[in-house]
Amino acid sequence: MTYPVTYYCPRCETVVELPRDGYLADKSVTPHPLDGWTYVSVDEDYESDEAEGVRFVCGSDGSARDPDAEGCGRPFFLSFVRRGTTEAGSAIDVSR
Numbered sequence: 525m526t527y528p529v530t531y532y533c534p535r536c537e538t539v540v541e542l543p544r545d546g547y548l549a550d551k552s553v554t555p556h557p558l559d560g561w562t563y564v565s566v567d568e569d570y571e572s573d574e575a576e577g578v579r580f581v582c583g584s585d586g587s588a589r590d591p592d593a594e595g596c597g598r599p600f601f602l603s604f605v606r607r608g609t610t611e612a613g614s615a616i617d618v619s620r
């Protein structure tokens with residue numbers, strides 16, 4: 525069972541939506557990729573074990589929640605928490 529999760533573009537705050545399943549372990553949304561992380565596009569299998577994040581292209585990759593949203597046309601990056609990586613795990617904001 526999947527359900528939509530929304531994220532904001534860090535540049536223009538366009539809302540994008542991604543169907544996700546299971547436990548969510550999102551680390552951050554950033555305008556630039558994290559060093560050494562593997563990103564896939566929204567069309568690829570971002571739930572696979574190889575994917576460590578998703579590369580959005582704001583407003584032009586079909587992920588915008590509002591189909592009329594133009595976005596800024598620039599990429600931004602959703603990074604998942606990597607399994608078994610204590611450094612990344614410690615970055616989870618436990619307050620929410």
Ligand SMILES: [Zn+2]
Pocket residue numbers: 533534535536537538582583595596597598
């Ligand atoms: Zn944008």
